[in-house]
Each structure stands twice: as structure tokens, then as C-alpha cells.
Amino acid sequence: MRQSEQPALRPTRNPNGPTSHLDELHALVDERALEFAFQPIADVSHASVYGYEALMRGPAGSRLRSPDEILRAARAAGRLAELERIACLTAIDAFARQRLKGKLFLNLSAPLIEHFARDNGAELVGRAEAAGIAPVRLVLELTEHERVEDVDGLHAAMTTLCAAGITLALDDFGDGRSSLRLWVQLRPQIVKLDKFFVQGLDSDIRKVEVIRGVLRLAEVLGTPLVAEGIEDPVQLAVLRDLGCHYAQGYCLGRPAQFPEPGLLPAALAVLRSDKVSVLPASSPQPRFDHSVDRLRVAAPSVVPQTASSELMRLFIANPDLHAIGVVDRDRPVGLVNRRDFIEAYAQPYHRELYGKRPVAEFMNADPLCAERSAPLQSLVNVLAGEDQRYLQDGFIVTDEGRYAGVATGESLVRAVTELRIEAARHANPLTLLPGNIPVTEHIGRLLDARVPFAACYFDLNNFKPYNDLYGYWRGDEMIKLAAKLVLAHSDRKHDFVGHVGGDDFVVLFQSEDWAARCRAIVHEFNRDAHALFDTRELESGGFNSEDRRGFAAFFPLTTIAVGQVHVVSGQFRDAEDVASAAAEAKKIAKRSRTGIHLAPTAQVIPRLHVVRS
Known part of the structure; x- marks a missing residue:
């Protein structure tokens, strides 16, 4: 419940009986007819129930069954604070009657927390002790729709209640109202992370990094974190491996008036599992030098009225300068390309005829201008555009619209190419599967967790001659077929699929039936790849193309090979050792008749369950 009002006199009730939402509200409060559902909060490291959050409900069949409707009616009736107080005390009684274990989380606004502190917590503590609940089991969740105006007053109130053993939790951190400032000033014992950051967590690396950052902050401030809104076992596995303390x-477990004493079986399976979760692929981290400014060359400028002969002297004095900007009141209005200008100037009689003419007659009056702070990625479209003049002339670099220098088209091509290569190391541009860097990171996580896994290296046989014969379009289709089948036979919860080269794939299997999955991939690819050959090649059982030395040769139909290394604790030093061993296994597989080399399963070393971060 959330409110910012103090208890008020209630309006006169309709004498003809409860016929409106307001009438039902008055009856609900006066008769203490509220009901409660309790939702479990899990202790992640112990795979157990840490406590329950009390969620207010109206009577079944009532128009005020929904808590939102109850709050709306209470606000209209001026009884919001009174409702909140009664709900808090009634929830304690309902929780005690069920003899539920663990903490009881109660949603309270700042004014009501201050209200309970005025008698040093006597009413709240007395109600809990009368119900047989120790005050240390109470957790007050600060929930606010409005800003907390008197943070110092709230902090003083919580200090009073904490002295009685009551815990303070900050609810919905990150939603814009529960701010970092409140966390630091109020010093809560628990912080609940808003469900926004959990939804889609398993497919959004940005949310993973946000939660990592919040967990680091929680460690610094000594505050355990509750992640709310977990609806999928995959999300729970990611949060477990990130080191989240509590989960809801x-x-x-769903809210229920009579909840089960433990967590749901699917959640328990995740929390007790040794398998490492598969995080979404990381993306290249933006760097400060990935802006247009890294291409900028400090260069002199001229005004439109400058004589061509003076411009020629500037080019001679600056032999490395490819272009000079033309400016009017520091604003660029044109660009003169060195090569074009000098070639024209060298023509017979040009100096005599045009030496005194203004440079405005020779400039490109529509130059490309880019802000120095703009990301390089913003200029990618220039490379693909129809007007390639910018690649020859270069472009002008500005600082808040003012002339700051020039840049060459060559430097732009080189920088964008570097960015694309770096991006491909994170995600393959054809299949969008994780590249070398995420694969290495995941191997590191598996090694750190000391869990057994199978590193499987897939490679296409005779792919280059196939690509040379049929062209890149059909070659891409062959690669996409391999990607589709590898993904289809991998468990996204446990198996990490990476695309580490043109036709090379790495799968880090935690699925126990990895060998059967590998055989299925090889069988289905070798069958389905026939659809990408012409009839003549299929009838011949192969095709003619050039080998790596450029000589004509006959090649069997393209197939896929897989080499596997089974990794157990302490077997390999780092990710590079695992990758090298898998590559060697792949070479053996490519030479084998079946195209499969599966190493025997190594003995698994028993280990204690560890919390991964």
C-alpha cells in the first residue's frame, strides 16, 4: 500500500446499505474484512524460503477484490492512511494463523512508518508479539508513489523501529522513485530491485550489466538484494549465477491465501543445479576514441573570398593536407580537395587566369560535416551511399557547428572496418551468434564454477571450394543451415552456442546427452545440405572447384565435422587451453570417416555447490 495522507474523519455512509465502492470500502475497513495472499521470497544460496510478502485483497466476489480498487476507493473516501494501518496489523494476524516460517514483508508508506515510530513501535511490536511473531521477523517495505519529502524524519523513525528489531526494506529500486539517494540516506537492511530489470534479463546484456552493478553497490553498502518479478527458470538461473541474494x-511461488510451505519444484531444480546459466552475448563496449574526433586532422581554413593563389600557397606549405575547409564566421561553407585543385591549377594559363579568383568558385559547396563528438557508427551510411565523393574529398569535422578540422575518407573506411571486426568478435554478423569474446568469457565462467562440460567444435568440410563454385549467397545459406541445426539441438538454458569463424561453431554443452545431440547435428546437416547442391553435383557425389593452391580438383559433397573435449575440474588452466584442445579434436574429426570425434567422458570430480558471481 502506498499513501501520503494522515487518517481523516470518514464521510457519512449511505443509510440504504452498501451500494457503491465507497460504501463497500467503509464496511471493509470497519469490519476488518481484508484478506491476504502471501508470496514466498527465496533465499537463493540456500534454496529455501526466506519469508513471505503480504498482499492485500478484498473479499471474494467483491467489487473491491483488487488492491488497486481498494486503494482507489480509500483515497476517494479520505481513509487511505487508516486502511493502510489496519491492513498492516491484520496481515500480521493472518500470517501468524498460518504458522508460516521466515520473515513477513509488509508494504508501508513513509507516513505510516513514521506513525508507528511515534510510540517507539509499541503498537506494531505489541501486535506481533500478541500473535506469536518476534519483531525481528517483520520487514517494512517502503513503497512510495510520491517523493519522500522528509528523508531525515523517515530515517529517524526507522532508527527507532530498528532498535526494536524491525527491518527496513527499500522497494522497487530503480523505478525512478526508490532512488540511490534513499538507499544511501536511509541505510535499509534489504533492497528490492524493480521487476523491470528482471524481465527479459536472459536476452538483454544491458540488464545483466545493470544488475551486476547494483550487486556491486549492494556489496559496498552492505545491503542484500531481492530481485522481483522472476517468471522464468532461465531468469532465475542467471540471477543465481550473478550472485543475487534473494528472489521473488x-x-x-504465486501469491496464495494458503501458500505451500516451500518453493515450486522448477525453482528448486534451478537453485540446486550445478549448471552454469547461459548469459546473453556481450557487446563491444563503447570507447571514448570511437568518436569522429579520432579521425580529425587539425587544418587551416580560408574564407570564401580568399584568392586561389593564396590557397595554393597553403597547400604547398602543408604537403600532408588532403583538403582545406572554407568558413564564414567560423561556420563551414565549403571544402576544397587538394588533388582536384592542384590538377586544375597546373593547367596552362590557369594561374594567370584564375590566380586572383576567390576559392568559392572551386570549393565543394555541399561538404559532409560531422560533429567531433558523434560516434563513428553514425557515419557508416556514408560508406554505403551512392555519392562516393565524400570518400575522395574527405569531410569537415565541427565542434558545436564550428570548424574544427578535416578528416579523410580513407581514415573513415579504416576506422569503420576496425569497428566491424571488433563487433564480429562479439557477435557474428551473419548468424548473430556470439563470437570469440563471449565464447571465451563463458568458458571462463564454466572453469571458475568447476563444473563438467563438453567443448564441441563444429566445422564444415570442403566449404571454401563450395563457396567458390556456388557463390557467397549459397555459401551463406550453408552456414545458416549449420547454425540453425546447432541451435535446434542445444538447450538454451544450459548450452552455449558460438560462431567463431566463417564456418566454425563452438558449443559448450552442459546437457548430459551432448553426444547424442552432436550425432543428430551431423546427421541432419549432411542430409539437409543436399538441398543446396545442383542435381549434377548430387549425382556425381561431389563437385569440381579449385583447391587452396588454385588447381582444379574434385571434392566430396560438403558435410559437417565435430570434435569434442570433455572438461572436468582442474583439467585445463584457462579458456585458451580448452579452445586449443577442442580445435585439435576437430582436426581429428575432419580426418575420420564419420566426421565425429567424441572423447570418452572423463571422471567427474565430486564438488560442493558454490554460489557463482
Whole structure:
């Protein structure tokens, strides 16, 4: 419940009986007819129930069944604060009657927390002790729709209640109202992370990094974190591996008036599992030198009225300068390309005829201008555009619209190419599967967790001659077929699929039936790849193309090979060792008749369950 009002006199009730939402509200409050559902909060490291959050409900069949409707009616009736107080005390009684274990989380606004502190917590503590609940089991969740105006007053109130053993939790951190400032000033014992950051967590690396950052902050401030809104076991596995302390959501248990004493089986399976979760692929981290400014060359400028002969002297004095900007009141109005200008100037009689003419007659009056702070990626479209003049002339670099220098088209091509190569190391541009860097990161996580896994290296046989014969379009289709089948036979919860080269794939299997999955991939690819050959090649059982030395040769139909290394604790030093061993296994597979080399399963070393971060 959330409110910012103090208890008020209630309006006169309709004498003809409860016929409106307001009448039902008055009856609900006066008769203490509220009901409660309790949703479990899990202790992640112990795979157990840490406590329950009390969620207010109206009577079944009532128009005020929904908590939102109750709050709306209470606000209209001026009884919001009174409702909140009664709900808090009634929830304690309902929780005690069920003899539920663990903490009881109660949603309270700042004014009501201050209200309970006025008698040093006597009313709240007395109600809990009368119900047989120790005050240390109470957790007050600060929930606010409005800003907390008197943070110092709230902090003083919480200090009073904490002295009685009551815990303060900050709810919905990150939603814009529960701010970092409140976290630091109020010093809560628990912080609940808004469900926005959990939804889609398993497919959004940005949310993973946000939660990592919040967990680091929680460690610094000494505050355990509750992740709310977990609806999928995959999300729970990611949060477990990130080191989240507590978790809440439908995946662990739905709100119920009579909740089960433990967590749901699917959640328990995740929390007790040794398997490492598969995080979304990382993306290249933006760097400060990835802006247009890294291409900028400091260069002199001229005004439109400058004589051509003076411009020629500037080019001679600056032999490395490819172009000079033309400016009017520091604003660029044109660009003169060195090569074009000098070639024209060298023509017979040009100096005599045009030496005194203004440079405005020779400039490109529509130059490309780019802000020095703009990301390089913003200029990618220039390379693909129809007007390639910019690649020859270069472009002008500005600083808040003012002339700051020039840049060459060659430097732009080189910088964008570097960015694309770096991006491909994170995600393959054809299949969008994780590249070398995410694969290396995941191997590191598996090694750190000391869990057994199978590193499988897939490679296409005779792919280059196939690509030379049929062209890149059909070659891409062959690669996409391989990607589709590898993904289809991998478990996204446990198996990490990476695309580390043109036709090379790495799968880090935690699925116990990895060998059967590998055989299925090889069988289905070798069958389905026939659809990418012409009839003549299929009838011949192969095709003619050039080998790596450029000589004509006959090649069997393209197939896929897989080499595997089974990794157990302590077997390899780092990710590079695992990758090298898998590559060697792949070479053996490519030479084998079946195209499969599966190493025997190594003995698994028993280990204790560890919390991964």
C-alpha cells in the first residue's frame, strides 16, 4: 500500500446499505474484512524460503477484490492512511494463523512508518508479539508513489523501529522513485530491485550489466538484494549465477491465501543445479576514441573570398593536407580537395587566369560535416551511399557547428572496418551468434564454477571450394543451415552456442546427452545440405572447384565435422587451453570417416555447490 495522507474523519455512509465502492470500502475497513495472499521470497544460496510478502485483497466476489480498487476507493473516501494501518496489523494476524516460517514483508508508506515510530513501535511490536511473531521477523517495505519529502524524519523513525528489531526494506529500486539517494540516506537492511530489470534479463546484456552493478553497490553498502518479478527458470538461473541474494516471482511461488510451505519444484531444480546459466552475448563496449574526433586532422581554413593563389600557397606549405575547409564566421561553407585543385591549377594559363579568383568558385559547396563528438557508427551510411565523393574529398569535422578540422575518407573506411571486426568478435554478423569474446568469457565462467562440460567444435568440410563454385549467397545459406541445426539441438538454458569463424561453431554443452545431440547435428546437416547442391553435383557425389593452391580438383559433397573435449575440474588452466584442445579434436574429426570425434567422458570430480558471481 502506498499513501501520503494522515487518517481523516470518514464521510457519512449511505443509510440504504452498501451500494457503491465507497460504501463497500467503509464496511471493509470497519469490519476488518481484508484478506491476504502471501508470496514466498527465496533465499537463493540456500534454496529455501526466506519469508513471505503480504498482499492485500478484498473479499471474494467483491467489487473491491483488487488492491488497486481498494486503494482507489480509500483515497476517494479520505481513509487511505487508516486502511493502510489496519491492513498492516491484520496481515500480521493472518500470517501468524498460518504458522508460516521466515520473515513477513509488509508494504508501508513513509507516513505510516513514521506513525508507528511515534510510540517507539509499541503498537506494531505489541501486535506481533500478541500473535506469536518476534519483531525481528517483520520487514517494512517502503513503497512510495510520491517523493519522500522528509528523508531525515523517515530515517529517524526507522532508527527507532530498528532498535526494536524491525527491518527496513527499500522497494522497487530503480523505478525512478526508490532512488540511490534513499538507499544511501536511509541505510535499509534489504533492497528490492524493480521487476523491470528482471524481465527479459536472459536476452538483454544491458540488464545483466545493470544488475551486476547494483550487486556491486549492494556489496559496498552492505545491503542484500531481492530481485522481483522472476517468471522464468532461465531468469532465475542467471540471477543465481550473478550472485543475487534473494528472489521473488511466479517462478518461485504465486501469491496464495494458503501458500505451500516451500518453493515450486522448477525453482528448486534451478537453485540446486550445478549448471552454469547461459548469459546473453556481450557487446563491444563503447570507447571514448570511437568518436569522429579520432579521425580529425587539425587544418587551416580560408574564407570564401580568399584568392586561389593564396590557397595554393597553403597547400604547398602543408604537403600532408588532403583538403582545406572554407568558413564564414567560423561556420563551414565549403571544402576544397587538394588533388582536384592542384590538377586544375597546373593547367596552362590557369594561374594567370584564375590566380586572383576567390576559392568559392572551386570549393565543394555541399561538404559532409560531422560533429567531433558523434560516434563513428553514425557515419557508416556514408560508406554505403551512392555519392562516393565524400570518400575522395574527405569531410569537415565541427565542434558545436564550428570548424574544427578535416578528416579523410580513407581514415573513415579504416576506422569503420576496425569497428566491424571488433563487433564480429562479439557477435557474428551473419548468424548473430556470439563470437570469440563471449565464447571465451563463458568458458571462463564454466572453469571458475568447476563444473563438467563438453567443448564441441563444429566445422564444415570442403566449404571454401563450395563457396567458390556456388557463390557467397549459397555459401551463406550453408552456414545458416549449420547454425540453425546447432541451435535446434542445444538447450538454451544450459548450452552455449558460438560462431567463431566463417564456418566454425563452438558449443559448450552442459546437457548430459551432448553426444547424442552432436550425432543428430551431423546427421541432419549432411542430409539437409543436399538441398543446396545442383542435381549434377548430387549425382556425381561431389563437385569440381579449385583447391587452396588454385588447381582444379574434385571434392566430396560438403558435410559437417565435430570434435569434442570433455572438461572436468582442474583439467585445463584457462579458456585458451580448452579452445586449443577442442580445435585439435576437430582436426581429428575432419580426418575420420564419420566426421565425429567424441572423447570418452572423463571422471567427474565430486564438488560442493558454490554460489557463482
